[in-house]
Amino acid sequence: xxxxxxxxxxxxxxxxxxxxxxxxxxxxxxxxxxxxxxxxxxxxxxxxxxxxxxxxxxxxxxxxxxxxxxxxxxxxxxxxxxxxxxxxxxxxxxxxxxxxxxxxxxxxxxxxxxxxxxxxxxxxxxxxxxxxxxxxxxxxxxxxxxxxxxxxxxxxxxxxxxxxxxxxxxxxxxxxxxxxxxxxxxxxxxxxxxxxxxxxxxxxxxxxxxxxxxxxxxxxxxxxxxxxxxxxxxxxxxxxxxxxxxxxxxxxxxxxxxxxxxxxxxxxxxxxxxxxxxxxxxxxxxxxxxxxxxxxxxxxxxxxxxxxxxxxxxxxxxxxxxxxxxxxxxxxxxxxxxxxxxxxxxxxxxxxxxxxxxxxxxxxxxxxxxxxxxxxxxxxxxxxxxxxxxxxxxxxxxxxxxxxxxxxxxxxxxxxxxxxxxxxxxxxxxxxxxxxxxxxxxxxxxxxxxxxxxxxxxxxxxxxxxxxxxxxxxxxxxxxxxxxxxxxxxxxxxxxxxxxxxxxxxxxxxxxxxxxxxxxxxxxxxxxxxxxxxxxxxxxxxxxxxxxxxxxxxxxxxxxxxxxxxxxxxxxxxxxxxxxxxxxxxxxxxxxxxxxxxxxxxxxxxxxxxxxxxxxxxxxxxxxxxxxxxxxxxxxxxxxxxxxxxxxxxxxxxxxxxxxxxxxxxxxxxxxxxxxxxxxxxxxxxxxxxxxxxxxxxxxxxxxxxxxxxxxxxxxxxxxxxxxxxxxxxxxxxxxxxxxxxxxxxxxxxxxxxxxxxxxxxxxxxxxxxxxxxxxxxxxxxxxxxxxxxxxxxxxxxxxxxxxxxxxxxxxxxxxxxxxxxxxxxxxxxxxxxxxxxxxxxxxxxxxxxxxxxxxx
RNA sequence: GCGAAAGUGGCGGAACUGGCAGACGCGCCGGACUUAGGAUCCGGUAGCCGGAAGGCUGUGGGGGUUCGACUCCCCCCUUUCGCACCA
Numbered sequence: 001x002x003x004x005x006x007x008x009x010x011x012x013x014x015x016x017x018x019x020x021x022x023x024x025x026x027x028x029x030x031x032x033x034x035x036x037x038x039x040x041x042x043x044x045x046x047x048x049x050x051x052x053x054x055x056x057x058x059x060x061x062x063x064x065x066x067x068x069x070x071x072x073x074x075x076x077x078x079x080x081x082x083x084x085x086x087x088x089x090x091x092x093x094x095x096x097x098x099x100x101x102x103x104x105x106x107x108x109x110x111x112x113x114x115x116x117x118x119x120x121x122x123x124x125x126x127x128x129x130x131x132x133x134x135x136x137x138x139x140x141x142x143x144x145x146x147x148x149x150x151x152x153x154x155x156x157x158x159x160x161x162x163x164x165x166x167x168x169x170x171x172x173x174x175x176x177x178x179x180x181x182x183x184x185x186x187x188x189x190x191x192x193x194x195x196x197x198x199x200x201x202x203x204x205x206x207x208x209x210x211x212x213x214x215x216x217x218x219x220x221x222x223x224x225x226x227x228x229x230x231x232x233x234x235x236x237x238x239x240x241x242x243x244x245x246x247x248x249x250x251x252x253x254x255x256x257x258x259x260x261x262x263x264x265x266x267x268x269x270x271x272x273x274x275x276x277x278x279x280x281x282x283x284x285x286x287x288x289x290x291x292x293x294x295x296x297x298x299x300x301x302x303x304x305x306x307x308x309x310x311x312x313x314x315x316x317x318x319x320x321x322x323x324x325x326x327x328x329x330x331x332x333x334x335x336x337x338x339x340x341x342x343x344x345x346x347x348x349x350x351x352x353x354x355x356x357x358x359x360x361x362x363x364x365x366x367x368x369x370x371x372x373x374x375x376x377x378x379x380x381x382x383x384x385x386x387x388x389x390x391x392x393x394x395x396x397x398x399x400x401x402x403x404x405x406x407x408x409x410x411x412x413x414x415x416x417x418x419x420x421x422x423x424x425x426x427x428x429x430x431x432x433x434x435x436x437x438x439x440x441x442x443x444x445x446x447x448x449x450x451x452x453x454x455x456x457x458x459x460x461x462x463x464x465x466x467x468x469x470x471x472x473x474x475x476x477x478x479x480x481x482x483x484x485x486x487x488x489x490x491x492x493x494x495x496x497x498x499x500x501x502x503x504x505x506x507x508x509x510x511x512x513x514x515x516x517x518x519x520x521x522x523x524x525x526x527x528x529x530x531x532x533x534x535x536x537x538x539x540x541x542x543x544x545x546x547x548x549x550x551x552x553x554x555x556x557x558x559x560x561x562x563x564x565x566x567x568x569x570x571x572x573x574x575x576x577x578x579x580x581x582x583x584x585x586x587x588x589x590x591x592x593x594x595x596x597x598x599x600x601x602x603x604x605x606x607x608x609x610x611x612x613x614x615x616x617x618x619x620x621x622x623x624x625x626x627x628x629x630x631x632x633x634x635x636x637x638x639x640x641x642x643x644x645x646x647x648x649x650x651x652x653x654x655x656x657x658x659x660x661x662x663x664x665x666x667x668x669x670x671x672x673x674x675x676x677x678x679x680x681x682x683x684x685x686x687x688x689x690x691x692x693x694x695x696x697x698x699x700x701x702x703x704x705x706x707x708x709x710x711x712x713x714x715x716x717x718x719x720x721x722x723x724x725x726x727x728x729x730x731x732x733x734x735x736x737x738x739x740x741x742x743x744x745x746x747x748x749x750x751x752x753x754x755x756x757x758x759x760x761x762x763x764x765x766x767x768x769x770x771x772x773x774x775x776x777x778x779x780x781x782x783x784x785x786x787x788x789x790x791x792x793x794x795x796x797x798x799x800x801x802x803x804x805x806x807x808x809x810x811x812x813x814x815x816x817x818x819x820x821x822x823x824x825x826x827x828x829x830x831x832x833x834x835x836x837x838x839x840x841x842x843x844x845x846x847x848x849x850x851x852x853x854x855x856x857x
Numbered sequence: 858g859c860g861a862a863a864g865u866g867g868c869g870g871a872a873c874u875g876g877c878a879g880a881c882g883c884g885c886c887g888g889a890c891u892u893a894g895g896a897u898c899c900g901g902u903a904g905c906c907g908g909a910a911g912g913c914u915g916u917g918g919g920g921g922u923u924c925g926a927c928u929c930c931c932c933c934c935u936u937u938c939g940c941a942c943c944a
């Protein structure tokens with residue numbers, strides 16, 4: 001045999017990375033087609049808003065998805081891993097207002113730049129499937145979808161008070177109001193009355209809630225947020241007749257605590273309640289009208305967050321409490337919400353904190369009707385509202401019942417007497433999609449004087465967004481200023497008509513793009529149902545937790561709309577959801593305004609994309625936020641260089657191996673130990689990547705293997721890597737024993753294969769160096785032998801009084817009695833038992849193995 | 858206020874179903890090689906005692922269950938994140 005001398009190139013990531021990225025692009029390496037012979041895997045990261053430059057916080061998400069996609073590909077799955085751009089939206093328009101760039105130019109330039117950034121990171125996307133929502137070939141299907149929803153009464157138009165952001169000059173959906181402010185700019189939201197388009201998401205409220213329970217691979221946190229957002233309340237509507245006006249009916253209230261109705265000593269109406277609005281217009285109601293005006297002018301934010309003091313006004317009217325038969329006053333209160341329930345509530349001051357405060361302030365009577373079980377109400381009762389369940393008192397025939405039962409019986413009684421009904425209320429509101437903006441999908445309807453609102457026929461789609469528009473920054477839609485767009489003819493009568501000038505909320509675009517990726521160039525339909533049947537649902541979806549409500553509820557809703565249209569049989573679009581943590585710098589979120597962004601291109605230039613990827617994956621679990629440090633990145637670079645030196649120096653040795661399977665050879669202890677380590681590492685990395693996505697521990701397992709390999713070479717006299725090799729002109733020796741080479745080859749190849757999802761460019765280069773063609777990305781994932789991964793013998797810990805004092809190495813078939821015997825004979829154990837009496841000796845067994853526990857006094 | 862999650866070395870973090878706490882990395886200390894080392898290779902690194910072998914104490918605090926608790930249960934403290942007049 002003898003020695004091979006080998007010059008080892010230094011690890012220079014930039015050249016390697018460029019080389020492989022070019023090859024992947026030229027070879028369309030990650031494009032896929034339907035293949036019924038292989039299991040499919042749809043791996044998706046939330047597509048990107050093309051804001052300009054991506055920082056490492058953005059790209060962390062794509063790197064996580066890429067590790068999963070690459071690993072799944074190697075494990076034999078047909079992997080769909082596409083990318084695209086959520087390209088409509090406000091910032092493009094703001095850029096137009098500020099510096100005159102057309103939104104389209106601004107957007108397309110940003111896309112080009114960011115696409116380059118992602119390609120330089122080596123993310124394995126099927127770029128052939130790239131989509132941008134601002135292109136007519138995409139947004140025409142938004143319009144198509146809208147028309148289908150219109151046909152099914154899932155889209156409708158109504159005048160309503162809407163959330164208005166005075167800074168962005170647009171309407172916001174409820175989901176887009178955060179702490180009373182605009183989700184984008186934080187400006188406090190005001191109210192406006194406008195004709196608006198809505199999607200009837202409430203039709204699916206119950207299903208979205210109920211099916212959510214079955215999303216077992218979603219984070220609990222997200223499911224809880226969605227559940228709270230949908231906000232189901234079980235209760236009853238109860239009618240309180242108006243006193244003295246028999247034919248005017250009465251006022252319905254919604255309550256979840258009908259058991260407290262005997263304590264309802266007043267009624268409260270929202271300022272928006274239609275009845276109060278009517279009363280305030282009557283003569284002599286100037287005071288009421290004034291108060292109403294004042295309430296409605298109160299800052300909506302403050303009203304919603306409870307910062308405004310509770311205030312009321314006595315309307316002078318009375319209603320009859322249908323259970324007590326007594327007349328109670330009707331007040332208007334600024335804290336009652338017009339849009340929830342019936343806009344009217346019964347005031348039960350003894351059992352509701354808010355009503356209690358209200359009653360104290362205005363001197364209204366407080367009647368206790370529920371007592372804590374097993375005790376009388378304390379003297380404090382009148383000082384505080386007690387909101388718990390208990391035993392009813394002073395409630396006529398229902399006195400003595402427990403709250404839960406009382407709710408049942410009293411609801412039934414109300415139903416029987418025709419005063420009310422069991423109902424369920426949801427906090428979820430219909431989704432307002434109208435936006436008075438330019439850079440979005442035009443809503444495809446026209447208004448004709450003769451025919452009214454007329455949908456644009458589907459064969460006339462798309463309604464194109466005109467290229468020229470004036471961006472004034474005023475509140476009205478720029479489209480309304482373009483006569484060539486507005487003036488049209490009615491599709492029904494051919495007469496003059498005006499186009500709708502609002503555009504759609506961009507969340508419409510993003511609520512079905514994952515279907516489009518399955519069939520991105522279809523020009524007959526949004527997608528071919530058969531293709532979605534093959535690829536859907538998304539198996540692994542990752543993105544920021546900030547989309548827990550908005551995007552993720554809308555997508556679940558629109559998925560059901562497509563189901564209703566017969567386009568898919570899927571109930572849920574995303575099987576597994578991973579919400580990745582943010583990247584912080586100096587404890588703060590990266591943002592352009594804070595000036596603390598880390599540009600991936602800078603890092604790639606210094607350390608290479610592979611080191612950047614490895615660092616971000618290694619530093620913390622994907623769900624956790626990470627603190628950016630340059631030192632950590634440098635550590636990852638060092639690790640890669642260490643792998644490079646190891647593999648490059650041993651490549652020739654490994655390539656010349658003449659024993660294929662180390663399993664068939666006699667191994668010495670050192671060789672056997674390395675082989676066990678290899679199989680053990682394959683097992684760990686495989687499990688860390690697949691059921692769980694513990695990328696950080698997968699990397700540390702690979703680091704351990706590398707450490708062991710260096711140790712192996714150091715201990716093996718005929719192999720030299722490391723310092724000597726490096727500083728003395730790079731020497732690697734061929735091992736004398738074929739077994740050594742076989743074991744080494746197995747370890748090195750497994751290492752390169754498993755490291756490749758993290759550091760794909762370097763591993764491609766090394767894989768080629770090891771004599772393989774066809775690319776590491778397409779190579780099969782290494783397999784492990786359980787028997788090798790495990791130790792051949794069982795190691796059994798021995799505890800004395802709870803502390804482990806010894807470990808016995810025994811044959812796995814030794815029985816419990818033998819273990820006891822060996823444990824007591826162990827010198828370490830004997831030392832700890834000196835002068836004590838053994839009272840108990842237990843052999844405990846679990847999946848982790850057996851254990852001997854000795855108790856001595 | 859309500860709800861959820863989390864508290865482990867100087868730091869980021871491991872420990873899967875209760876079984877050697879601190880894997881792996883950063884940082885730091887030392888050795889080798891060197892004109893040099895901020896490169897590389899090797900070793901050390903929770904605290905305290907000890908020359909060493911070894912021992913004791915340790916996973917926010919206090920109780921409990923168990924042969925055995927970072928892990929399970931109860932109370933408290935702290936932090937983070939959601940929700941927040943939804944009747």
